[in-house]
Amino acid sequence: MMSQNLIEARGVTMRYGKKTAVDEVSFSLPKGRVVGLLGHNGAGKTTLMKALVGLKGVEGELSVLGLDPVRERSALLTELSYIPDVAVLPRWARVHELITLMTGLQPKFSAARAKQLLARTSVGLKDKVSSLSKGMVVQVHLALIAAIDAKLMILDEPTLGLDVISRKSFYEMLIDEWCDGERSVLISTHQVEEIEALLTDVLMMDEGKLVLNLSLEAMESRFVALAHDAEAADAVAAAHPLLRYRAMGGKSAALFDGAPPPHLEQLGQRFRPSLVDLFVALTRKPELAPRA
Template sequence: MSNLIEAKGVTLRYGRNKTAVDDVSFTLPKGRVVGLLGHNGAGKTTLMKALVGLKATEGELTVLGRSPVAERSQLLTELSYIPDVAVLPRWARAHELITLMSGLQPKFSAERARQLLRRTSVGLNDKVKSLSKGMVVQLHLALIAAIDAKLMILDEPTLGLDVISRKGFYEMLIDEWCDGERSVLISTHQVEEIEALLTDVLMMDEGKLVLNLSLEAMESRFVALSHDPEAAEEVARAHPLLRYRSMGGKPAALFDGAPPPHLESMGQRFRPSLVDLFVALTRKPELAPRA
């Protein structure tokens, strides 16, 4: 299977007036760590629900070679999924959840789950209700990562966690699950925290896919140019994607492609961050016009 996900013209509507996912097309090969980025309400969670068969869509969609809706039971035995509202039973102990997973998921390894838990501060006898939010997320990841799957789908997995907990989660994910064959699709709006983990970016805005690119291709396609304040009007006339201030405080502009040649002598190129690109290509919900 060359692509773990194949989506072509995927559209999902709520009623007559709300299009949550609008004509989205992409593929996800094996061995990739893909960030699905967008503001809250951009359509990320709806798309992920479609990928695991919770929402029917228009267009063509296969995940691990299966139709997510028609073959959902089989599909859920072959992938790992943590939704944005993931909840573990508060009464259960960690070892009881491992036993439960062993009975529910044919590709789950109890020994692997215990091995992963040893990387965390969660004990086998700890009850979920006694754990901090960060520890619950670590426990959930250990359970999901113990499934022998080729694809993991994570919807805002670190939402509400502190910086240290988020860092620990992603370190465990990369160290213990990503092996060059498996792929991960991570939905988040915490762009700056996951840029270093990603191989590819899918960026959504108001239901549409506005960017589908590898990080390597992004570096060669998008160019940032810092410049003196005196050159601001000349730079503005070149219609950059974004005008902002660089980390050094100098005015800067972000271009899709090389800046016009006459601007090159007015400034200095530098690598734009994924956050800068995110700001340039998506619209913050608070800026949207009111109905």
């Protein structure tokens, strides 16, 4: 499958016995994007990521960096970085030994870069993995993976176990020093509020299906929230919004796919819905038909 996109998925389906974990998913990922992969636990996110790195075969068509992830996995892993949802490092090893090991295993790994990234943390090069806290182990894992000069980085809950300051530091490094307009990142996380400002695109999964595939720019022009007084509640409900909820400040709000009906515009005030509100509105709901 020849393409300028880093990922091309067409009708990708994945099953565990009789259970369909990923159901007819299609999307593409161009260069220079930061994409959030969102969904509840069990939505199919981790299963899809395993397919992207060649850990599980698929029905349908899947190309990552122009390669078949299963048949050409060795070649793929020289150009791709992956952090699974559980950071596993050998407990007996010291941090500098892991750097030496990575230098021998991954031709595009930079030991100097890894040390530079670790210098931002409280982890020392002589520290043993067994002596590190869970958060510090994750920091080491992140530094080792981010020091690979890859074209694509796939992150499954990459900051699990880190405090808010460490999470912020990692995402700043990711955007400022790894993303360069050519490389792309696919991030699965439950910390939607923290990464929304970093994303260029969002993929949203619900029960194995892809219910949203949109750039953040297009999302802002497509979905509209309307804050309204209690007196307008019945009229708003009659227009069948995607979601009715309490906005910041305690005011009632409704989320619409497209502009609200003209008669409602006079009853409230438009505002930009958050990605969290959109996630609540679209998951556990019927799939939205794609727009041209």
